[in-house]
Amino acid sequence: MASGMQEKQYTPSLLSFFIYNPTFGPREGEEEKKILFYHPSEVEKNEKIRNVGLCEAIVQFTRTFCPTKPAKSLHTQKNRQFFFEPEDNFWIVMKPNKDGKPPTIEYQEEEILDTVYGAVVRQCYSMYKLFNGTFGRAMEAGGVELLTQKLEKFFYRYLQTLHLQSCDLLDVFGGISFFPLDKMTYLKIQSFVNKVEESLSLIKYTAFLYNDQLIWSGLEQDDMRILYKYLTTSLFPRHSEPELAGRDSPLRPEVAGNLLHYGRFLTGPTNLKDPEAKFRFPKIFVSTGDGYEELHLIVYKLTREFCEQLDGLVGPQLTLLASDICEQFTINRRISGPEKEPQFKFIYFNHMNLAEKSTIHMRKTASVCLTSVHPDLMKILGDINCDFARVDEDEEIIVKAMTDYWVVGKKSDQRELYVILNQKNANLIEVNEEVKRLCATQDCFTTLKTVTSVFNRRLFFS
């Protein structure tokens, strides 16, 4: 299948990625029919069939132990595989590459990789679903043929943007970074969004972001989560990189022939005045309130008139709002004090609203997600997270890392906080005090000052 595909340099850390459905080729000799997508496509047919068969066998075998929870991952000495069944009988399998490094046998690392890569596989599916709807939907519309086409089209590009080496705890959370904003500006944005949606009834939902932080989402949380992921890791970086580089971007407002405001379309036409402009927008699929699997389609299929109207309506007001928000941004900065390297770094996540905040991660780009701490520390964070996931109760874990760093994990109600302290000679009590202070001063806008500020404390020294 897809033999015409050219040789392509894939990301080194992905060995293979495939999707199959065992019910599609149950008889002997028809095994190939099970395979809906296989990357890399140039792999020989028999090997594909063998690999799929192996996965099928493992899943089938492990099911006998626990019918409700099929296998999630398989660790072998050489590599590792992750299984995910997003829809009945559809399996996604991902096999990361060790990249020539000797296999690590440390317990910790394996734990984190499992949760992180497990999350990555789920994310792959969510992303597909966002743009294409469910597998089942494609099957209904055009059978296996359409589904394989869609999978091919989507994952061929998507897998190129998958950077397994920079995946970490944040992928597990799949959180949303919210932009802290005062009430009044927030209400103005609300008002603006409502007016836009009212006057242009084609708009069903609106999400409002500043840089890559969310301010308002009319979409439900789960849809927003994946859309946010797409926007912040794919669409925005793709558009902002040429801008930041100062290169002449084809999307500059001057080109759009409109100097009055700075609004523009990131998807769709770059210049409304251009008679040749193509009015094509990506489709996305979101769930609706009624009917759990019933998915509805929002088509950003817009007419020229609509675009012009939207541009005229949104542009000028948005410019005003943007300046309001920027002002707020500067104020926030000022409050947070001079930009000096703090004694600690943290990741915060609230399961309730998916709010996340990280001082560990630098700007996200399409290619890399930079972290400012050593990967070993990130792994400790992952380990603590796994620990938290095991129990329901509130917990606190303090770890002294090899490199004289202290790592503190706190879980309270639905919130998790991970702090990395860089205090060489601090003792446990001092670290504890320091974290308490941090909790008291850092108002992560969804307050870290949690009510149940009490924890069952466990200590680990590594």
Added chain:
Amino acid sequence: MSEEHYLELCENPVQFEHASSVNNVFFDEANKQVFAVRSGGATGVVVKGPDDKSSVAFRMDDKGEVKCIKFSIGNKILAVQRTSKSVVFPDKRSLKLLKSQSINVNWYQYCPETAVILLSTTVQGNILQPFAFRSGTMSKMSKFEIELPVVPKPAKLSLSERDIAMATIYGQLHVMYLKHHSRTANSTSAEVVLYHLPREGACKKSHVLKLNTTGKFALNIVDNLVVVHHQSSQTSLIFDIKLKEPDCAVNTHQPVLPARSIHPYRIPLSGPAVVPSQPPVPCQLYSSSWSVFQPDIIISASEGYLWYLQVKLPPTVNLLQDKGKLMDFLLRRRDCKMVILSVCSQSTRGVLPVVATVFDKLNQVYKEYLEAEQSYTVAMESGPSRGSAAQKRPVRTQAVIDQSDMYTHVLSSFTERKGVSHKFIIAVLMEYIRSLNQFQITVQHYLYELVIKTLVQHNLFYMLHQFLQYHVLSDSKPLACLLLSLESTYPPAHQLSLDMLKRLSTANDEIVEVLLSKQQVLGALRFIRSVGGHDNVSARKFLDAARQTGDQMLFYTVFRSFQQRNQRLRGSPGFNPGEHCEEHVVHFKQLFGEQALMKPSTV
């Protein structure tokens, strides 16, 4: 069409015997009294005032034709003028000359309300000299010139008494000049020019009202609106000098509303000669026998009626499409409240930008009132000594529409209205909250409740969550409790509620209750310790909760914790009888034995 008449004559006019060959009628602007003088007074003088009580009837000798007749204030002294140079007071009184001014005067106008007299001087008559009377003194104010459309050559009297009127508009004395169009001056239509006449300082031309027509006009002031009656078209126009016209030069005004006639008026036939079934006779409006007096009086001497002119607000709502302008107009009117609320209700059927404008206009006035009220309160608290002028309590006009008005008359019914999308309902509610916030008005709890109720009704929990996240719905105990009650349908409400209680920092008891109800006994205990309330807390409450969990170790821990507290506070681990913990002590002994109890430490 009748819905469109925004002016009307009052229902209870002052009735008097109509003017005839034997009955002369006079009107005194100061006391607003009508004098019907029959046969020079010999067969009776009937004086009718604005209310029935002030009616007076008397006779006087007929000493010739009466030119003018008036009472002093309080009907104490009657003055009758029969010749152009003499005034007779029926009672004998002595008069004293207080002050005199020597000016050539063409004619004069007097405004009783402000006690200002205006004298027309010079040959053309267009230099006006005002004098103000105050507590027995007469002071000269600065004179001013009325710009004539054409300067006649040779000079002759060009400013007529009929074209000048004085009235108070928005608390300021204005001289109104009816400037007729003139072919030679190239003006196409007439206009009313207003001169602001301040108590001190120079008189200045302040407003120009464009009439866009020509002919005979008469002026009234009603509810601070300038009403211009146009006789030939039998219609009237109204102007609001405070309404800004965006597309006109500064202080040039177009009529607020299209020209309409006064609401048709029927004269009820009365008297013994009338058959009861006879229908009332329509009154001829804009009749040439009408006399118009300031501010709002219309007299038909031939029919024997004195009316007060009134503005009817409801018809204006449909005549003025621009809702922002409509609100500006209505907010300055006297009996505006119900009309404004109806406009609000109506606008919630419209589009959001209009809703936003309406709310902003409303809250602007509301805010001004709140501020005035507050500064009054502050002034009262700091005592009357500070500031010489005693501050007056601000008057709450009908234009002050507060949150409870909006809730009762507009918003609560709006959220229940069928066929409105919930998206729009929420947008409108948020718009109102946005507007209140913009004017820094504290939002009342019931509005938040309405928002939450609406969101919950439509399962929009994520939206609610985001609002709370950004503190759009301000923290309060009732709100936290409301959230708590939502927990079963939306579990995260629990966290939101606890966070809110924590932020309030006055709700520690509530937090403990919430945690205990969730059987988080240790959490509750640690929390109350962290806020330093451990010493005063009821041990029984905690022990009850701990026992309910069925967790024996938990009960042990909590029990021991309170024993330690007792030891620290009272030097003994035992509970006081007032704490009602006896049954728990028994329970503890049953579970863990007598020896597990903490022994009093020997000091």
